[in-house]
Amino acid sequence: MADRPALEMLLPEEAAKRLGSGPVDAGPYHDPAWFEDEREAVFRRSWIHVGHACEVPEPGCFIRRELEYARASLLIVRGKDGAIRAFHNVCTHRGTQLTQEAQGKRSTFSCRYHMWTFGADGALLSAPDFERFGLEKSACGLKQVHLEACAGLLFVNFAKQPDQSLREFLGDIADELELLPLSRTVEFDEYTFEIDANWKIYVDNFQENYHLRFIHPNTGAAAAGPENPLAYPTHYGFSGPHRGQTLWRNPSPPQLPPTLRMAMERGLKAAGRDGFPPRKTDFKLFPAMFVLGLASHMFTHTVYPISVNRTRGVIRFYWPNRATDASTRFAREFSVASVRDVHAEDRGVIEAGQGGLGAGVLDVIHFQDHEMLCRHLNEQVRLRVEALRAERNA
Ligand code: FES
Helix, strand or coil: CCCCCCEEEEEEHHHHHHHHHCCCCCHCCCCCCHHHHHHHHHHHCCCCCEEEEEHCCCEEEEEEEHHHHHHHEEEECCCCCCCCCECCEEECCCCCCCCCCEEEECCEEECCCCCCECCCCEEEEEECCCCHHHHCHHHHCCEEEEEECCCEEEECCCCCCCCCCHHHHHHHHHHHHHHCCCHHHCCCEEEEEEEECHHHHHHHHHHCCCCHHCCHHHHHHHCCCCCCCCCCCEEEEECCCCCECCCCCCCCCCCCCCHHHHHHHHHHHHHHHHHCHHHHHHHHCCCEEEEECCCCCCCEEEEEEEEEEEEEEEEEECCCCCCCCCCHHHHHHHHHHHHHHHHHHHHHHHHHHHHHHHHCCCCCCCCCCCHHHHHHHHHHHHHHEEEEEEHCCC
């Protein structure tokens, strides 16, 4: 592990000095042409989280992922050699999708159309009357996509040759992630949201506390106190395109509603029982992934654009052992449902944000000092889209 923090932590005013304070162009939040360029410049060229190694525990185990940003269906398979690879779910004969199954275990993948059959390493193993094609089997393997892992989390990159390895992309954050119990995960709970909003409006909602008190009256009130009525974080952190924050600790938090208190107690119990260290983590990985580690929860929240104004969020809670008794199962369900309820409170304002920005009335929007993480994401995206456009014009 590096002996310096993974993120450079700044006071809000220091962050504002670095990132500026002017208005920000509203177009990228609703412009279809900008979104098309983001697909390439931001998503296809970045490492995007798509799953966890525990989903493919043995050779032949596979998962299918539909990634609209890349217009791709991927098969992620563990080979006989133990390596996990990602392939386009596309038969190399005439392009038929190989499987519609979301997950499973197979030693081979046969295309139902003309029975071309591929191994778990993507190689073409057999094809009826293959000699009539005048081809070499070695030239007909499944098309591979770059896949790398950190702390058990699987990431793909659609660039022909990524500029950086996953570890280079994550920087010191990779070391921090490996200290988390993620790599020991054997199962997880998941829920998803599909929201009518641009992905940046969605992501921005989860990287500022300015709204907490108004949209989350129960939890927001618990996070705030008279010294900090809007529950602002104390520091904002940056590392290349990635972000993070240090939450303010309320010295005298108000009594929580009984249901929330019970959820937290049960979450702590389930976590303690599972051997989770009470290590606190709050990373916002570029472009759209949150990694949150609290004493009671270890979860990721990954945001996938579907179109310029539709987005999917996938939230996963990780557990390093199986829930074999009803009490642990219930504790986890209760804990997950409590966080889901908070996330559900955000949905209305995120969609209302798209409704307003999509109307095209505003030329600019505004970020204050405590919305620096939103400004940082906006800037990182803009730099990449502009670089892509310059590349095209060169
Ligand atoms: Fe797959 Fe023909 S398209 S075998």
